[in-house]
Amino acid sequence: MQTFATSNFMKKKRITLVDLAKELELAASTISRALDNHPGISIETKEKVLKKAEELGFTRNSIASSFKKNKTLTIGVIVPRIDIHFHSLVISGIEEFAYKAGYNVTIFQSRDSLEREKEITKILQNKMSEGVIICLGTETNSYEHFEKLNRMKVPLVFYDRVPTGMEANKIVINDFESAFKATEHLIEIGCKRISHIGGNQSTGIFKARFEGYKAALTKHDFPIDESLIYFTKDLSYEEGALFAEKLVDLVPRPDGVFCSNDYTAVSAIQVFQKKLVKIPEEVAIVGFSNYPISKIIEPHLTTVNDRAFEMGLAAAKLLIGQIEEEEEIIQTEIITIKTELLIRESSSR
Amino acid sequence: MQTFATSNFMKKKRITLVDLAKELELAASTISRALDNHPGISIETKEKVLKKAEELGFTRNSIASSFKKNKTLTIGVIVPRIDIHFHSLVISGIEEFAYKAGYNVTIFQSRDSLEREKEITKILQNKMSEGVIICLGTETNSYEHFEKLNRMKVPLVFYDRVPTGMEANKIVINDFESAFKATEHLIEIGCKRISHIGGNQSTGIFKARFEGYKAALTKHDFPIDESLIYFTKDLSYEEGALFAEKLVDLVPRPDGVFCSNDYTAVSAIQVFQKKLVKIPEEVAIVGFSNYPISKIIEPHLTTVNDRAFEMGLAAAKLLIGQIEEEEEIIQTEIITIKTELLIRESSSR
DNA sequence: AAATATCATGCAAACGTTTGCATGATATTG
DNA sequence: CAATATCATGCAAACGTTTGCATGATATTT
Known part of the structure; x- marks a missing residue:
């Protein structure tokens, strides 16, 4: 033709x-x-x-070059979802460091599906990525698919939701200590009945935050009052409202609430406000993660800055360091990023 | 040794x-x-x-395979910043479609720097990506670096901030019409003095939104009152507050505000509320983009759902379609994603 | 001036896969 | 049963770059 x-x-x-x-x-x-x-x-x-x-x-032709040199200068990133602000900040940090180091960043969303997470690790076995940065999905309870990558000498760095009981590179924040400090802050401003709205306790970081809350109370000789503690399924805004409704009707009412994230904290603020409970005078509220909304909600929300961007930088730095290491890697690193408590109006007395 | x-x-x-x-x-x-x-x-x-x-x-070894087949099954994405919710949603859509089509997604942030944008296009010339999806940075005023990619037969798809006067594949929303409908909605609920807080008029989409606002007023025989119109530099929350302060003191006060994004709209809500102006009774407010905060702020914000995720899907679909096209591509497509006005409490009378 | 060092360039193999064509073995047809 | 179709596999070149080693030409040292 x-x-x-x-x-x-x-x-x-x-x-x-x-x-x-x-x-x-x-x-x-x-x-x-x-x-x-x-x-x-x-x-x-x-x-x-x-x-x-x-x-x-x-x-x-960079493919030919990669092929010959056996170097792709590409790292893979697996996150549950990109459109969660925390993850997009981490990715931003990863991209920033990687870009300056001459690496490309390929992203995958597991969408919290274990099956998809496994599929992605299969794709990543092909030497396409020289290393992988991972935040585990909620369904992930075994790490065989990552161990396999590990055995193939693909450097791995986990962040935030990291595998428990598996030796690996991890970038974490000190959830326990952050929660401890947040709770202690409430105690210091004079709160006597401090409630906790927590996350799913099967996830390590949320359990650690709960433990931190308890430890602060214990340190200051406060009782652990089960009626003040609620665990949500996924720390959603809606769930936060649900439990805040219960808290606001308690007698005596709690005068402080430590929430495991900012969505539930914002929700609590709104519920208390609707019932005309003054914040922070009658109840002080503290969140976790420093979401953009925490600076917008009235009153502005006291929260823990988890430095997501810096986590990304640190993850990329550790990973690329290991990729470029000549000798065989015989150690794993756990890096704890320092958080800070951002005290704002919701707990300023 | x-x-x-x-x-x-x-x-x-x-x-x-x-x-x-x-x-x-x-x-x-x-x-x-x-x-x-x-x-x-x-x-x-x-x-x-x-x-x-x-x-x-x-x-x-997928590199060897890519090399031989001259196919990388990788697409590049250039966004100003990943940690802007809109972009993270679009990327999510891109990744979703690409993943199902067997493609990988490599992301780059231009950080609104023209220089960096150019650098990235240089990197992308190496046949590493088979196609590129782009949202222009604010500094970008010439498109030579993209034309160059074009000449190398790398399929390109632009979204949101697209090059004006360059023939190219584009995924856009109808900013003019969306703004028109939003403004008309304010008119329909009885607003008589409708203000506009707009974005930088050198950016096409914000100009189009302003034009839509004006067209709706004109259609209904409302005058265009310059004193009710403010243009921000970057539609930030802070700038929104600044201009809302001016609006709230006007006599007579505007009874409707159409904002070019949700941050400025939220800011306007808060400023009006502080001055005890009732929303929506005394002033109705409409935003643009359907940010998460729009469903959280009290009253919930009426806004334009720009369907960012769907934009991502559409961009990936168009791009991959062109990558896989056997014949030479001799046409460009402009796809307009349908928006919807989400009417919430801030404009419900 | 011979011996040696330095410089600029070329040669050729190698990386691991893919793919058109060839081959030989069976199976099927007239 | 000869001719042909079908099947399963092998051969070998090719993709574009990189890199250790070789080479020949100057420059520098004894």
């Missing part, structure tokens, strides 16, 4: 190193080295090569 | 197709085809190969 032949014929071939070499009557190796600014190549040649490359619109 | 030699020696080589072939006394080509489930290979052989591959922990 005429048209087919024509369209095929028109498929212009990309310019390669060899084309450039022929054009300049040099060896391909010389071109390659010239483009690498190799010291063994004369300045004049380098200039000629650069000029010609520009002229012919030549750019290196 | 002993240790060096040892560690070098220990660097276990990856299993290749050829290793597998030797082990099974088959040709490499047979292995390759077996793994591809090629019809020309007998079931028994396929089973043997699969079994052995599993046994030896073989996985294809």
Whole structure:
């Protein structure tokens, strides 16, 4: 067919190193080295090569290069969802560090599905990524799929939701201590009955926050009052409202609430406000994570800044460090990012 | 040195197709085809190969494969910032579609820097990505760097902030019409003096929203009152408050405000509330973009759902369609995603 | 001036897969 | 039963770059 032949014929071939070499009557190796600014190549040649490359619109085929060098300069990132602010901040940090180190970042969403998480690790086994940064999905209870990557010598770094009982690189915040400090802050401003709206206790970080809450109470000789403690399924805004409704009707009413995230805290603020309970005078509220909304809600919400961006930076730095390590990696690292309690109006007495 | 030699020696080589072939006394080509489930290979052989591959922990070197097939199954995405909710939603949509189509997504942040945007396009010229999805940074005023990619036959799809005057694939929402409808909605519920807090007018989408606002007023024989119109630099929460302060003191006060995004709208709600102006009774407020906060702020904010996730899906679909097109691409497409006005309490009379 | 060091470039193999074509063995047809 | 179709597998080249080593030409040292 005429048209087919024509369209095929028109498929212009990309310019390669060899084309450039022929054009300049040099060896391909010389071109390659010239483009690498190799010291063994004369300045004049380098200039000629650069000029010609520009002229012919030549750019290196990075796949061929990756193939030969066995380096892709790509790292993979698996997150439950990208559109959760915390994760998008972490990814932003990862991308920032990776970009400056010359690495590309390929992202995958597990959508909290274990099956999909496994599928993704299969894809990542193909040496496409030189290392992987992971935040576990909620369904993940075994780590065999990651162990496998590990055995294939693919460096791994986990962040936030990290595997318990598996030796691995981890970037975490000190959830226990952060919660401890947040609760202690409530005690210090004079709260006597401090409630907790917590996350799913099968997730390590939420359990640690609850433990921190309890430890602070205990330290100051406060009783642990079960009637003041509620655990949500997924720390949603709606669940927060549900439990806040219960808290507001208690007699005596709690005068402080430590919530495991900002959504539930904001929800609590609104529920208490609707019942005309003054914040922070009658009840002080503290959240966790420093979501954008915490600076917008009235009163502004006291919360724990978990430094998500810095977690991303740290994760990328650790991972790339291990990728570029010549010797075999024989150690794992656990890095704890320092949090800070941002005291705002919701707990300023 | 002993240790060096040892560690070098220990660097276990990856299993290749050829290793597998030797082990099974088959040709490499047979292995390759077996793994591809090629019809020309007998079931028994396929089973043997699969079994052995599993046994030896073989996985294809996808770089070698990409290199040979000249297909990377990777698309690039350039966004100003990942941690802006709108973009993270779009990326989520892109990843979702791409994943199901067997493509990987590599992300880059331009951070609204033209220089960085150009750098990224340079990186993307290396045939690493088979196509690119882009949201322009604020600094971007020329498109030469993208034209260059275009000339190299790399399919491009722009979304949201798209290049004006450049023929290209674009995924947009109808900003004009959305703003028109939002404003008309305010008119329909009885607002007589409708204000506008707009975005930077050098950005197409914000200009279009302003035009839509004006058109709705004009259609209903309302005057365009300059004193009711403010343009922000970047539609920040803070800027919104600044201009809302001015609006609330006007006599007569506006009884409706159409804001070009939700941050400024939320800010306006709070400023009006502080001055004890009742919403929606005395002033109705409408935002744009359906940020999470719009469902949380009291009263809940009426806003335009821009369907960011769907934009991502559409962008990926269009791009991958073009990547897989055999014939030369001789057309560009502009897809307009339908928005919807979500009427909530802030404008419910 | 011979011996040696330095410099600029070229040669050729290698990386691991894919794929068109060839091959030989069975199965099917007239 | 000869001719042909179908099937399962193998051969070998190719993809574009990188890199250790070789080479020949100058420059520098004895």
